[in-house]
Amino acid sequence: MRRLLFSILAIFVLSAPLAVHAETDPTGQQQPFDEWLVELRAEALAKGISAATLDAALTGLEPIPRVIELDRRQPEFTWTFRKYMEKLVNGQRIEKGKQKLAENVKLLTEIGDKYGIQPRFLVAFWGLETDFGRLAEGYFSTIAALATLAHDGRRSAFFREQLLTALKIIDQGHITAERMKGSWAGAMGHFQFIPTTFDAYATDYDGDGKIDIWGNQGDAYASAANFLTKSGWKGDEIWGREVVLPKGFDFNMADMKVRKTLPEWQALGVRKVGGGNLPVPTNVVMTASIVAPAGANGPAFLVYKNFRTVMVWNRSIFYALAVGQLADRIIGLPAFTTLGPAGGRGLSHAEGMELQQRLSALGFDTGGVDGVVGPKSREAIRDFQRATGLVPDGHPSVELLERVKKGL
Numbered sequence: 001m002r003r004l005l006f007s008i009l010a011i012f013v014l015s016a017p018l019a020v021h022a023e024t025d026p027t028g029q030q031q032p033f034d035e036w037l038v039e040l041r042a043e044a045l046a047k048g049i050s051a052a053t054l055d056a057a058l059t060g061l062e063p064i065p066r067v068i069e070l071d072r073r074q075p076e077f078t079w080t081f082r083k084y085m086e087k088l089v090n091g092q093r094i095e096k097g098k099q100k101l102a103e104n105v106k107l108l109t110e111i112g113d114k115y116g117i118q119p120r121f122l123v124a125f126w127g128l129e130t131d132f133g134r135l136a137e138g139y140f141s142t143i144a145a146l147a148t149l150a151h152d153g154r155r156s157a158f159f160r161e162q163l164l165t166a167l168k169i170i171d172q173g174h175i176t177a178e179r180m181k182g183s184w185a186g187a188m189g190h191f192q193f194i195p196t197t198f199d200a201y202a203t204d205y206d207g208d209g210k211i212d213i214w215g216n217q218g219d220a221y222a223s224a225a226n227f228l229t230k231s232g233w234k235g236d237e238i239w240g241r242e243v244v245l246p247k248g249f250d251f252n253m254a255d256m257k258v259r260k261t262l263p264e265w266q267a268l269g270v271r272k273v274g275g276g277n278l279p280v281p282t283n284v285v286m287t288a289s290i291v292a293p294a295g296a297n298g299p300a301f302l303v304y305k306n307f308r309t310v311m312v313w314n315r316s317i318f319y320a321l322a323v324g325q326l327a328d329r330i331i332g333l334p335a336f337t338t339l340g341p342a343g344g345r346g347l348s349h350a351e352g353m354e355l356q357q358r359l360s361a362l363g364f365d366t367g368g369v370d371g372v373v374g375p376k377s378r379e380a381i382r383d384f385q386r387a388t389g390l391v392p393d394g395h396p397s398v399e400l401l402e403r404v405k406k407g408l
């Protein structure tokens with residue numbers, strides 16, 4: 001289940017606002033599940049979901065303790081870029097991706113042409129989300145898992161909306177409550193859609209009147225393709241490329257917020273791997289950013305619009321690079337030349353919190369202390385690095401934490 005951390009769901013969950021304890025009474029006692037369920041049912045009925053659907057989906061429903069356990073768990077250490085790539089885009093996955101592309105090339109090409117998505121990218125998402133459908137069925141009842149989390153009180157508003165939307169999907173007849181299964185946090189089917197994503201983007205490709213993202217590959221591929229195209233995918237562009245940066249490159253510019261045209265990056269000394277000039281795009285307004293996922297001592301990438309679209313799917317830069325690399329490798333393009341320094345490890349959750357606390361105490365605003373080193377914390381790291389004469393790559397590491405401990 002560890003890989004679910006990297007699914008679309010995890011990102012939605014992490015980005016969901018912390019819950020107001022809407023289902024907790026003023027004395028701090030949690031409302032009994034059965035009472036809570038009666039109210040939930042009334043709300044669903046008022047929203048137009050049929051009594052028959054609610055009877056089938058909610059009768060005898062009980063919370064799943066394991067779901068709470070999984071929700072409360074903190075990963076011990078974050079992964080370095082190298083570890084992440086070695087886990088998610090290894091030789092076995094690349095070989096399986098080639099095989100899956102070949103097996104399904106007709107359907108993937110048909111759907112890719114209709115939506116403007118190159119088939120290799122659909123295969124890459126498919127591989128990362130459910131190991132090409134192997135995990136598409138899911139283990140947990142989606143209704144029971146979402147009810148557990150909606151009742152729990154930590155992020156109730158978010159999960160309540162997912163639960164009501166899941167009930168609506170059942171009511172629309174796309175799937176039965178028994179067959180609606182997925183991850184512990186409500187991600188479903190071949191591409192791990194949460195219910196609101198299903199509601200907004202899932203599509204019936206084979207025209208049988210049902211959107212079956214669990215069992216029908218056409219429906220699943222078309223739903224993912226529809227999400228991507230509506231999120232800005234460009235079917236005539238690649239995701240980006242690995243590049244080499246010139247000596248003395250200003251790492252303030254290695255930031256998704258900094259966008260330049262390819263000729264501008266070329267003028268700054270950025271080159272293709274091997275030293276060749278950057279391509280001159282036919283689309284002259286095309287802009288690109290530089291990312292350095294392992295910091296100044298690791299690889300650098302020039303990333304385009306499609307990379308940003310992958311980050312709509314999953315906000316992680318590591319994930320977006322994994323999609324790009326897997327898609328490339330599936331059609332025989334080369335591996336990244338480096339994944340950054342070998343060995344080492346990412347910061348633990350506790351170390352991430354300590355880093356944020358110490359940076360805040362030194363006057364660098366991390367936007368709170370939650371152990372998750374996001375964009376705001378990376379900005380604070382850059383500010384600290386600039387103030388102390390380090391290369392401002394914004395990269396959190398054990399070494400950086402040690403340096404921060406010494407103060408300014």
Ligand code: CA
Pocket residue numbers: 204205206207208209210211212216219
């Ligand atoms: Ca269908």
